[in-house]
Amino acid sequence: MGFLDISHVSKAYGSVQVLHEVDISVEEGEFIVLVGPSGCGKSTLMNMIAGLEPITTGDISIRGRLMNGVHPSKRNIAMVFQSYALYPNMTVAQNMTFGLEMHGVPKAERDRLLADVARLLQIDHLLERKPGHLSGGQRQRVAMGRALVRNPDVFLFDEPLSNLDAKLRVDMRTEIKKLHQKLGTTIVYVTHDQIEALTLSTRIAVMNKGYIQQLGTPKEIYDTPANLFVATFMGSPAMNILPATIKVRDGVAFAEIADAQGRLQSLQFSQKNLASWDGKEILLGIRPEAITDIDGADRKSQNIQRFSNVVTVIEPAGSDTFVTMTVSGRDVVARMRADASVAARDRFEFAVNMDKAVVFDPKTEARIPG
Amino acid sequence: MSVASQDTAVKTGSIAKVFIYLILVLFALFYLLPLYVMLTNSLKPLSEITGGDMMSLPKAWTIEAWLSAWSTAQVGVSPTGLRPYFINSILMVVPAVAISTVLGALNGYILTKWRFRGDTLLFGLMLFACFIPFQIVLIPMARILGILGIAGSTQGLVLVHVVYGIGFSTLYFRNYYASFPTELVRAAMIDGAGFFRIFWRIMLPVSGPIAVVTIIWQFTNIWNDFLFGASFAGLSAMPMTVALNNLVNSSTGVREYNVHFAGAIMAALPTLLVYIVAGRFFVRGLMAGSVKG
Numbered sequence: 004m005g006f007l008d009i010s011h012v013s014k015a016y017g018s019v020q021v022l023h024e025v026d027i028s029v030e031e032g033e034f035i036v037l038v039g040p041s042g043c044g045k046s047t048l049m050n051m052i053a054g055l056e057p058i059t060t061g062d063i064s065i066r067g068r069l070m071n072g073v074h075p076s077k078r079n080i081a082m083v084f085q086s087y088a089l090y091p092n093m094t095v096a097q098n099m100t101f102g103l104e105m106h107g108v109p110k111a112e113r114d115r116l117l118a119d120v121a122r123l124l125q126i127d128h129l130l131e132r133k134p135g136h137l138s139g140g141q142r143q144r145v146a147m148g149r150a151l152v153r154n155p156d157v158f159l160f161d162e163p164l165s166n167l168d169a170k171l172r173v174d175m176r177t178e179i180k181k182l183h184q185k186l187g188t189t190i191v192y193v194t195h196d197q198i199e200a201l202t203l204s205t206r207i208a209v210m211n212k213g214y215i216q217q218l219g220t221p222k223e224i225y226d227t228p229a230n231l232f233v234a235t236f237m238g239s240p241a242m243n244i245l246p247a248t249i250k251v252r253d254g255v256a257f258a259e260i261a262d263a264q265g266r267l268q269s270l271q272f273s274q275k276n277l278a279s280w281d282g283k284e285i286l287l288g289i290r291p292e293a294i295t296d297i298d299g300a301d302r303k304s305q306n307i308q309r310f311s312n313v314v315t316v317i318e319p320a321g322s323d324t325f326v327t328m329t330v331s332g333r334d335v336v337a338r339m340r341a342d343a344s345v346a347a348r349d350r351f352e353f354a355v356n357m358d359k360a361v362v363f364d365p366k367t368e369a370r371i372p373g
Numbered sequence: 374m375s376v377a378s379q380d381t382a383v384k385t386g387s388i389a390k391v392f393i394y395l396i397l398v399l400f401a402l403f404y405l406l407p408l409y410v411m412l413t414n415s416l417k418p419l420s421e422i423t424g425g426d427m428m429s430l431p432k433a434w435t436i437e438a439w440l441s442a443w444s445t446a447q448v449g450v451s452p453t454g455l456r457p458y459f460i461n462s463i464l465m466v467v468p469a470v471a472i473s474t475v476l477g478a479l480n481g482y483i484l485t486k487w488r489f490r491g492d493t494l495l496f497g498l499m500l501f502a503c504f505i506p507f508q509i510v511l512i513p514m515a516r517i518l519g520i521l522g523i524a525g526s527t528q529g530l531v532l533v534h535v536v537y538g539i540g541f542s543t544l545y546f547r548n549y550y551a552s553f554p555t556e557l558v559r560a561a562m563i564d565g566a567g568f569f570r571i572f573w574r575i576m577l578p579v580s581g582p583i584a585v586v587t588i589i590w591q592f593t594n595i596w597n598d599f600l601f602g603a604s605f606a607g608l609s610a611m612p613m614t615v616a617l618n619n620l621v622n623s624s625t626g627v628r629e630y631n632v633h634f635a636g637a638i639m640a641a642l643p644t645l646l647v648y649i650v651a652g653r654f655f656v657r658g659l660m661a662g663s664v665k666g
């Protein structure tokens with residue numbers, strides 16, 4: 004039993020099922036990120052945790068207390084909304100202490116808590132302003148401040164950064180992470196930005212169409228995605244997925260793929276359990292950074308395979324250079340050091356780190372575990 | 374706003390401009406003409422009106438007619454002037470406007486932020502109140518007022534106007550609140566505010582523009598109403614509009630046109646005042662609603 008338990012939770016609007024049997028158990032102090040494409044049910048799940056939407060079936064409990072039907076204000080949670088939802092007629096100070104006032108906290112105590120949080124978030128100088136006179140980043144801080152003064156059991160963030168510009172978003176991301184490390188409060192955070200998910204979370208729940216696709220640490224999600232959806236949704240640029248035939252020679256499995264000219268080449272798998280797939284088609288998943296020039300290959304890898312192919316396009320991007328080629332009829336992206344000497348339309352010798360390759364069953368789209 | 378409209382206005386030549394202003398001034402004069410006639414003639418002795426022409430300024434200025442209209446003129450059977458009826462109208466219009474505006478705000482709040490099954494249908498039905506002709510409800514309403522025991526009284530008139538006004542005030546507030554972010558209400562719920570607290574502390578403070586629109590609308594309609602006043606008010610509760618009619622129709626020999634003019638201006642003054650005081654907000658409120666909604 005965890006700190007925040009979501010068990011067998013489903014949600015239906017009339018006959019439309021928007022969440023299916025969601026199970027997440029969150030430990031105290033965890034930073035859980037719910038990530039998925041638009042409309043997958045993230046906000047719905049969040050609102051059910053907050054008590055803003057009734058639960059159709061299943062249970063949600065916080066600190067072992069069943070929350071079904073409990074009023075939002077009695078759950079000891081605080082929420083930061085995408086639009087910040089600051090009360091326009093109140094000053095920053097009034098915004099932040101409104102919840103305390105409603106809970107009957109005496110004025111002196113409110114002022115003390117307000118001062119503490121304002122100092123923590125560096126918004127002391129804004130306390131007498133109205134939200135209309137704040138910048139986006141400042142509003143964001145006030146919204147977090149309003150959540151912080153309540154000292155809740157669980158923080159809920161619904162896409163808190165999506166209204167900010169790119170630079171501010173990165174800054175606030177770091178800020179939120181720092182805040183979590185400092186306070187250690189349990190956080191549930193919704194985003195559709197996979198980078199935010201990977202950088203912030205202790206665990207990620209990847210959602211699609213109302214189902215939890217995978218729940219795991221950022222490393223698990225990134226290195227061993229449960230299925231094709233998770234593999235392609237998480238990571239940027241996306242994981243390369245290419246059809247390949249498995250050939251087993253002397254008990255060792257190889258992936259047979261075709262280069263741009265249709266010539267077949269084999270890559271030896273690190274994964275040992277593929278003998279039964281001999282002669283069958285699979286989908287091979289390789290992240291762009293696992294395909295490099297030979298000097299740039301990962302030194303810790305046990306299994307670097309060589310692969311020669313014609314380069315289609317080169318895109319220098321500062322620290323990295325992205326190299327596009329055609330493999331088995333699909334575009335494949337390789338991520339190289341900036342100083343790798345590649346030229347478009349030349350044949351080039353690539354190094355493929357097969358330790359990082361993953362294999363998907365083309366019928367079920369699930370990963371074949373190694 | 375004025376800056377924007379100047380920038381976007383089509384550039385016109387100066388001759389065209391003179392022409393346009395000329396036309397506008399002519400129209401303005403045309404519309405002001407009745408007011409001019411009423412004002413000048415209310416300040417003349419009766420002999421000047423009957424003997425001379427209506428358009429000239431008074432030769433002998435006097436406020437005799439105003440004093441008479443206010444306190445001594447014959448209204449119906451009694452020589453009371455319009456004063457008691459003016460007070461009746463105030464006693465009717467203030468509570469009726471206040472109650473219908475508050476109820477409209479509450480309805481708008483519920484219909485947008487506390488949605489329930491069939492709320493759209495209910496709202497649609499309430500809108501009917503805006504389209505039902507007054508005449509249809511006269512007899513049923515008289516019966517209801519009779520049953521409630523408030524027939525002929527000011528309370529009865531207040532009830533009638535509130536019932537008729539709720540349709541409009543609900544429409545105004547619902548459309549205004551529809552563009553008010555629901556996340557704010559949710560945030561307040563998590564903060565622990567209840568139904569009325571959210572209304573009072575979060576919604577009402579930002580409702581200024583639409584409240585002004587509603588108040589002006591209700592005030593004008595209720596103050597100017599004649600039919601309900603004539604049908605439901607007894608002698609003691611008779612509103613200004615009905616009294617004015619009686620004043621004009623009371624024939625005790627000569628028709629005192631100057632007194633009639635003064636009385637008519639008196640009857641129009643409160644609505645004029647409301648427009649002048651709140652008119653700027655009225656336009657602003659209408660704009661806000663139309664742009665956002």
Ligand SMILES: Nc1ncnc2c1ncn2[C@@H]1O[C@H](COP(=O)(O)OP(=O)(O)OP(=O)(O)O)[C@@H](O)[C@H]1O
Nearest residue numbers: 016019021039040041042043044045046047048195
């Ligand atoms: N009141 C409602 N009635 C019917 N369907 C609804 C209602 N609210 C949400 N839905 C549906 O539920 C699904 C999940 O919605 P939700 O808002 O949780 O998505 P989301 O994952 O938060 O998406 P986004 O990233 O766009 O915010 C959507 O398909 C949506 O159309």
Ligand SMILES: [Mg+2]
Nearest residue numbers: 045046047162
């Ligand atoms: Mg959402």
